[in-house]
Amino acid sequence: MDKNTLTGLVLIGAIMFGFFYLTKPKETPREGQESAVATSAGVAQNAQAVAGIDSHLLAQTVRTLGSMSPDSSFHYSSPQMSLTVSQQGQLGGYVVCRNDTVSVADAVAGLNGEAATLLRNFADNSMRYGNLARFVGGQNTDVVLQNNLVEITIGSLGAAVKQVRLKNYKTEVGEEPADVELFRSPTDGYSFAFNTADQRIDTRNLNFEATLEGDSAVLLAIHPTPVSTWAVRYTLSPDNYLLRMDIVQNGMHTFLPGNTSSMEFAWNQKLGRNEKGRTFEERNSAVFYKYVGEGPEDLSSSDNKHKSLNGRVRWVAFKNQFFSSVIVAREPFGSADLNSTVIKNDPTFLKDMSMTAQVPYTVADGTAASFDFYFGPNDYPVLSALDKHLDVGENLDLTRLIPLGWGLFRWINTLIVIPVFTFLKGIGNYGIIILLLTLFIKLIIFPFTFKSFQSQAKMRVLAPEIKKINERYPDQADALKRQQETMALYSRAGASPFSGCLPMLLQMPVLIAMFSFFPSAIELRGQSFLWAHDLSAPDSILTLPFSIPFYGNHVSLFCLLMTAVNIIYIRISMSSQPTSASMPGMKMMQYLMPVMFLFIFNDYASGLSYYYFLSLLITIVQSWAFRRFTNEDKLRAKMAENAKKPRKKSGFMARLEEASRQAQAAQRQQANRRR
Numbered sequence: 001m002d003k004n005t006l007t008g009l010v011l012i013g014a015i016m017f018g019f020f021y022l023t024k025p026k027e028t029p030r031e032g033q034e035s036a037v038a039t040s041a042g043v044a045q046n047a048q049a050v051a052g053i054d055s056h057l058l059a060q061t062v063r064t065l066g067s068m069s070p071d072s073s074f075h076y077s078s079p080q081m082s083l084t085v086s087q088q089g090q091l092g093g094y095v096v097c098r099n100d101t102v103s104v105a106d107a108v109a110g111l112n113g114e115a116a117t118l119l120r121n122f123a124d125n126s127m128r129y130g131n132l133a134r135f136v137g138g139q140n141t142d143v144v145l146q147n148n149l150v151e152i153t154i155g156s157l158g159a160a161v162k163q164v165r166l167k168n169y170k171t172e173v174g175e176e177p178a179d180v181e182l183f184r185s186p187t188d189g190y191s192f193a194f195n196t197a198d199q200r201i202d203t204r205n206l207n208f209e210a211t212l213e214g215d216s217a218v219l220l221a222i223h224p225t226p227v228s229t230w231a232v233r234y235t236l237s238p239d240n241y242l243l244r245m246d247i248v249q250n251g252m253h254t255f256l257p258g259n260t261s262s263m264e265f266a267w268n269q270k271l272g273r274n275e276k277g278r279t280f281e282e283r284n285s286a287v288f289y290k291y292v293g294e295g296p297e298d299l300s301s302s303d304n305k306h307k308s309l310n311g312r313v314r315w316v317a318f319k320n321q322f323f324s325s326v327i328v329a330r331e332p333f334g335s336a337d338l339n340s341t342v343i344k345n346d347p348t349f350l351k352d353m354s355m356t357a358q359v360p361y362t363v364a365d366g367t368a369a370s371f372d373f374y375f376g377p378n379d380y381p382v383l384s385a386l387d388k389h390l391d392v393g394e395n396l397d398l399t400r401l402i403p404l405g406w407g408l409f410r411w412i413n414t415l416i417v418i419p420v421f422t423f424l425k426g427i428g429n430y431g432i433i434i435l436l437l438t439l440f441i442k443l444i445i446f447p448f449t450f451k452s453f454q455s456q457a458k459m460r461v462l463a464p465e466i467k468k469i470n471e472r473y474p475d476q477a478d479a480l481k482r483q484q485e486t487m488a489l490y491s492r493a494g495a496s497p498f499s500g501c502l503p504m505l506l507q508m509p510v511l512i513a514m515f516s517f518f519p520s521a522i523e524l525r526g527q528s529f530l531w532a533h534d535l536s537a538p539d540s541i542l543t544l545p546f547s548i549p550f551y552g553n554h555v556s557l558f559c560l561l562m563t564a565v566n567i568i569y570i571r572i573s574m575s576s577q578p579t580s581a582s583m584p585g586m587k588m589m590q591y592l593m594p595v596m597f598l599f600i601f602n603d604y605a606s607g608l609s610y611y612y613f614l615s616l617l618i619t620i621v622q623s624w625a626f627r628r629f630t631n632e633d634k635l636r637a638k639m640a641e642n643a644k645k646p647r648k649k650s651g652f653m654a655r656l657e658e659a660s661r662q663a664q665a666a667q668r669q670q671a672n673r674r675r
Helices: 001-025 038-053 053-066 104-109 113-135 278-284 378-386 408-429 432-445 446-472 475-492 501-520 557-575 576-584 584-601 606-628 632-644 651-674
Strands: 074-077 082-088 094-097 098-103 144-147 148-153 160-170 180-184 189-195 200-202 210-212 217-222 228-238 242-250 262-272 284-293 305-318 323-342 351-359 364-377 540-548 552-556
Touching: 113 540, 144 217, 144 228, 148 228, 148 364, 160 323, 160 364, 180 262, 180 323, 180 364, 262 305, 262 323, 278 351, 284 323, 305 351, 378 408, 408 432, 408 501, 432 446, 432 501, 432 606, 446 475, 446 606, 501 606, 552 557, 557 584, 557 606, 584 606
Parallel strands: none
Antiparallel strands: 074 082, 082 094, 094 098, 144 148, 148 160, 160 180, 189 200, 189 262, 210 217, 217 228, 228 242, 242 364, 262 351, 284 305, 305 323, 323 351, 323 364, 540 552
16 A cells, blocks of 8 residues: 555545534433533532432422322422422433432432432332332331230231230240230241232332221232232231231232232241240241141251142141141142241240242232231130131141140040040139049049959969969979969969050050140140149249259159159059069069159149149059958959859960960970980
């Protein structure tokens, strides 16, 4: 390329640059604006004007801006100030002070303090929530719904329950007795979340408009668009612990995509302590749930657990020893994720529980979803009555929240113990009620007890003859002969060493059922008797300055009394069984059991130890009375008379004798081979 060509190209480039520079369009102010602020000095001047506005007025202005439809404005004027706030579209806005226009960002840049915070929050919320920006933040409004059982506080922020106070139950922890708070903000809460075309909305961040609907209902609403409403209605039942929650809506198709099929429900709760005995309260605190058409299940209460539920979930409960928070879905949850975390070494809380569930949902007008909260006690009659209040087409099985044992033991508690206990509640004094309940149970099982006493009496009468048989066949080689003659003696006398065991075995289900019943009986909670302040907790009469392994750092007097009476009962029982004298190891084992119970029951409910103490004491009295009024000479004569009568052998005795004969024959054959 020569010099002339290069010079020509440079000139052409200069001419084109000059042309584009001279012909570029100039910026013009927006229509309707008298002048635009383009310099930092102008920004500062108008920002100063904004800063001069009263903060209350500015807050009102910002809230109004959030409620305006696109491309509308709000105007305020006074002798000191002229202010116009306008909204451009859904996400932007600007402030006009006097005759100048300042963008929200520029105005915030020139402000300090509350005014800047309000405008900055407005700008952030506009970008995040769009038309819902006016429902973000602001002052919470509390609405209280109550009946004679419960007081429920509902906040406008999040349209959720903030506090549940049970009027008829007091905490057993803390310096002063106070009503049990089953639900409390900010540790406990829940919210709904749904997706719009370009954002995710969580009701926890929105401030709803509250409208009372009589004394027992409140409606909390937001309006995403001028023609749409999304609201939560709460209705408290007049005579129970149920709170109905309905999601009602209108025109939501203008805000949400038409193919919306679900929304998310998130619930978290830190389970607080209410009882003195932390061990049992922690052991009985767990997350329970129920699939449609199936029985309730639970997450382990002993460690941290997570579980994903894939299926139609009818209800989920956050339960502690005596109280539960339950949500029952009228239309079952589509799925749910459950979490339970043990909180260790915390004097206030036991566990952190949470649930995230999918709720079937459409944008159609009307009631989009319905739920029932149960905030109340784990009281069997109360929970069993909920099925008639909540008609969901199946048995809710909420009574399974009460650990009454499994199978036969639960039937004994639900069909016998609880009805009798409920009938006796009118007496008032639960120490007397437990005494009467013990007498009633003893009366029911008396036929079995009487048969056991009869068997023991027969064995005492036969003891001298059994001793003679043992002396006649002292060698081990004669063991089969000794056993054969002993069985023959039992058969002639109509006695059996096993006849006393069966009645005792038949009593065991009742004893085990009571083991489950007393720690779960909320009626005993806070009820005092003698030195026991609370029959549902250990009756500590002495706190030790140290902790004994497997025993603890306190002494339960009812547990000590139960152990002492148990040892006395074993001694009396063994004295009526002479054959046990030849088994010192068995003797030691029987005495070891009460000592084990001393360690086990020291931390259990004092009502349970009191019941076992009474039961053993009554058994000792029965044993003494039976021996006192049993004439052993007459019994011996009757047994001798029975021995003369032809007696058909029982199947068991026949099999036992046949086995003895076969064993004896085998011994003879073995002896012959040795010869």
